Amino acid sequence: MKTVLAVLTVVVTLIGIWYLACVPMNIKGVLDAAERAGEQVTPATARERRDASALGLVAQNSFAIPRVWSVERPRLPAPHQVATELWDTTVMKKITSKRSLIYHAQVTLSATLMGFAIGTGLGILLAVGIVHSRVMDMSVMPWAIVSQTIPIIALAPMIIVVLYSIGVQGLLPKAIIAAYLSFFPVVVGMVKGLRSPDHMQLDLMKTYFASQGQVFWKLRLPSSMPYLFASLKIGIAASLVGAIVGELPTGAVAGLGARLLAGSYYGQTVQIWSALFAAAILAAALVALLGLLEQVLLGRMGVKP
């Protein structure tokens, strides 16, 4: 309850700041339009206004302030503009429509989930290998870290094209980029988790003369669960970023990334922002879903609530 109140306060404050920020951000565009419409603005020409400070312009042209929140192509759209766009493109459109954000979100979601599945599977396998094989541990782990310093996002177009050329199209290329971004947190978390049993717990298994498999299934895997979920949450957010980035190079085909790009291409800032928010909401929902799954699973495993 207290938390809800606090969050609300912060959100309201942020929205307030946002509305305020619209004023200096959008004033130049508003004044340009006013000038074209023949109104008196100071300074009179766009050239002069280019080098003037935004706050100065606001002070000199206070009549224009109310208009900054309803510009059609704003530098910074007002919150209600974004909200309206979100509403219009989700609730008000058939979800099969290409103009429906839900349609695009679902395209992105499928790539995200596929990539997440691949990345998580690979990450867990790699972690199992690393925990059980010293060679893997010593040789693969440093390179896994280096791999993350490669800006895969910059390579996304090439990956798409290369996969394209061997006939892989559609979901999979995006999913591969998503997987690349999500596998690393899973490896790190899972290695940590599989190594989390303490000496005593491992020794106990040794006194039972348990096989490696038994140690894995009965000890390492259950104790890795909290770590796994923590990294899954990071992984799925990363996976979503990967899917969106994977949608950029193929241009305006479909998906939230495509919406983002198309919005950017046509200077539709409101569309960019609503795509961004849709993505964030999607990410938050996915993370929350994982959190729920975690609670249920860990609850079943008897972890103290």
Place this chain on the structure above:
Amino acid sequence: MNMQMTSRVDSAMDRAPDAAVIEARDLNLVFGTGETSVHALKDINLTINKGEFVSFIGPSGCGKTTFLRCVASLETPTGGSLTVNGMTPEDARKQRAYGYVFQAAGLYPWRTIAKNIKLPLEIMGYSKAEQDKRVAEVLELVELSGFGGKFPWQLSGGMQQRASIARALAFDADLLLMDEPFGALDEIVRDHLNEQLLKLWARTDKTIGFVTHSIPEAVYLSTKIVVMSPRPGRIHEVIDSTLPKERPLDIRDSPEFIEIAHRVREGLRAGHAHD
């Protein structure tokens, strides 16, 4: 699981056949090499016979845990010989010759008490029915019947510790190795568990190796008290208890008890280098 004689009997000629469960001859263990090496066990000679209750006491770092771990083949000695049931500790471990109780209960938090006790049984391949039977039995034994479905955190520390003892008792090992099992408990609970442990020992005729920091506990429980001293870890003195097998709690106020406790304390103090 009965004692099995292997070809290694020669190394244990001076013990009464089929009585010695643990036999250490000039046992040495050095951790690490070079400057930072620690001589954890030095020239340990000790025979523990079937049915004995042997306590190990000594200041921190004197090698009590290390010795128990050697017996359990969790640590490998660097010199001398050690046999368990007449075989190498490793073979004994593979035959699941002992149950081990750690200082902390170390129950797996994601398993219920019953499932925790089942753990060794699952690993050793007992049948489902047998598993259930044994769990019920040992839960009864440690007075935890009815708590099988609870998770560890729902139990008090003392109950958890009892569950961990039950876990070590669930399968057929004649040897029980316990490393400060009651170290974390308060005195009253501890007294109670001591009493129960003694009863259990009397009833089952197991051999018990028991590490403790508490002099009264050692005296109250043991037939033999091994006083150790540190740096390097070695046996300072072995004190045989003259107390009867039947021991009510208030035996601790008896002069005989106090006399033994005094001897142990003197032994400890003599072997102790303050840090």
Place this chain on the structure above:
Amino acid sequence: MNMQMTSRVDSAMDRAPDAAVIEARDLNLVFGTGETSVHALKDINLTINKGEFVSFIGPSGCGKTTFLRCVASLETPTGGSLTVNGMTPEDARKQRAYGYVFQAAGLYPWRTIAKNIKLPLEIMGYSKAEQDKRVAEVLELVELSGFGGKFPWQLSGGMQQRASIARALAFDADLLLMDEPFGALDEIVRDHLNEQLLKLWARTDKTIGFVTHSIPEAVYLSTKIVVMSPRPGRIHEVIDSTLPKERPLDIRDSPEFIEIAHRVREGLRAGHAHD
């Protein structure tokens, strides 16, 4: 820092002026509300006079720690009155009236031992020279001279605990509150620290509140033993020690000692509900 009388003396009228250091009247503390609430302290009445060494003993969860924390103003009672040096615990805390020693040493791992001991001195604004002088003094007192430059993890548990006592002694507080300070140590080290603590107490005339689980420790150290019982946490019995102020370690084998220990144990058992 000497006792300072404030305007709140009225609330402590029935005590001998400037003798009562801690005075609890019908003290109550309930954690939480509703179904899950815990009555941690119920109707506690207790007076601790200057220069006393008072031990609190009782089963886990009986409120020993909670009482000490109330005195230290780390917890706020929900009923009754409590004064420390005649003022509210909060005022006493702000006047740095006491040193507190926790169960675990709780040294900051990023500071050396010397720097850890300096911590309260820095906070209380002692001069650099004064800091160094005091650190040297208390290190000497707890026999840790020469270890000032080491980091906590480079020391054994016993040494860490001694360092934490040194930390509480470094500044001038006449009241020392110790919550199971030796709980994690082995018996020999514990004996040794007990001896030193007694000496220190005799020398400095501090008032000490001391929580322990160990009956011998309580009997050995105290002028007064407060036996508590749980659910709700209350004082079961207050036993005054008849032992002399001068106490060699082997006083523990004396009949008088054993007699007091026996009374404490009986008290404990009576107040204790087995779990």
Place this chain on the structure above:
Amino acid sequence: MTLVFLALLVWIAGWWINARLANGPKANTRAVGLLVPAIFGLTILIVWELLVRGLEVPLVILPAPSLIAERFASSLPILWADFSQTILKGALGGYVIGCGAAFLTAILVDRSDFLRRGLLPVGNFVAALPIVGTAPILVMWFGFDWQSKAAVVVVMVFFPMLVNTVAGLRETDQMQRDLMRTYAASYWQSLFKLRLPAALPFVFNGLKISTTLALIGAIVAEFFGSPTVGMGFRISTSVGQLALDMVWAEIVVAALAGSLFYGLMALLEKTLTFWHPSQRG
């Protein structure tokens, strides 16, 4: 085909040597710790070279390492200019500002329970935002030069750093905080003497995560507009010109810079949090 076969052979040989080293008696020495991953990396390079040659993969799809190395060596001035534009100005600038701001915010937020309750969920929501999507917006706001790249980096690193630092400042245990209370320590005393040192491992966690984010942010933002210098600029124009060797040379620079940056942070962490159990092995 023989080259492909050879590649397989090299792979097996590399693995065999590593297996010997990793399970050998010197496995725990520093030298072996460096040697094993080095051999692994080298094996991959050789296999890559052999496969590209053996399977005759077109240059425009995947160039061989030798070609990349050649291009790298012959384009040092360009690579340096791009490096300094993107990494030194964009990434590093944004990193310092972003992490610094997040750190200060964390201290502010930590002071008020209300703020922390309110801001953290919002922070987590924003952290889930695909920040790269803000790149076109920020380029629009901050212009084409490195400032907009730094702005993207600031936004990218801010929340991971904030969340980590706030978590770190909470990291002290009850007893450590109680100790400070018994001394009646002031807010600042307990901040500097307790909470900040205790938070350091978490702060470094945030700093380390942020290194890679900073690189990614700075490079990707250049796709949305840049001057005619910079790693992202070079990568995208080189792809357009089918100069894949140049693309890979830039990637090598990115990986080197990233590893170095990360390593530097890890080293700093080791020296400053030497006392933390995770650093003591």
Place this chain on the structure above:
Amino acid sequence: ADEVKLQLKWVTQAQFAGYYVALDKGFYEEEDLDVTILPGGPDIAPTQVIAGGGADVTVEWMPAALAAREKGLPLVNIAQPFKSSGMMLTCWKDTGISEPADLADRTLGVWFFGNEFPFMSWMGKLGISTEGKGPEGVEVLKQGFNVDPLLQRQADCISTMTYNEYWQVIDAGVTPEELLTFKYEDQGVATLEDGLYVLEDNLSDEAFVDKMERFVRASMKGWKYAESNPDEAAEIVLDNDASGAQTETHQKRMMREIAKLTSGSNGALDVADYERTVETLLTGGSDPVITKTPEGAWTHAITDAALN
């Protein structure tokens, strides 16, 4: 039916109407072709896609194709539906620019990713350096996907296409009078845009050549249909746009502008245009796009067979 994969240079829009019309109206089907149209995007290099075998034929600008050819990727122009170039530089008039020479010491937005070649040639011809601001040089920005740099006045001029970006500037509320445009066509530095390119090796395969003949024939039919029915063509394009971002007004207008560029071509490459393009590229300043006259970069074989 024979499969053909066509890689577009850019996203689905009226710029490629001819192909979508041919697909939608069944012109490809009539030629027994099963055509898949692969939309491009900001970071898709069509040359790279075709090199990797991801497409049989691609829409590409000639400078990029010739540059790729010199890089060792033998692309051949088999048809040229676009007669003239739609590229131009759009400037704010109030910056005081009135002729190309005024461009010196300005900030200009330019498309890269293989599209920068015509600009570089032009500057080379004007003797303006692209290395940085100065009396003899310009500051070049890598322009992103949109016209914001002009609207936000971050650049004095930006690259636009007659059929696309220019209208986005207008849509943003700017009046044509505020703007000044330099068409590459008018500056004599026009290069050929939107030709159809295939890999040289494939041309020795008769079945492939036959397939391409049918493809070009159907495509040109589509283009001519689109030219005469611009609104319907725009609708078809909209139907094929998966992003749902294109608007009807914009696409219809774009189609009209595109028709102006395609109307002069029957699909066959005009050798004079080709030679002008090559010449422009060869004289491209200090760092010319291509260094030697290309050989065999085009063929009439397919259009000859297809259009007769």
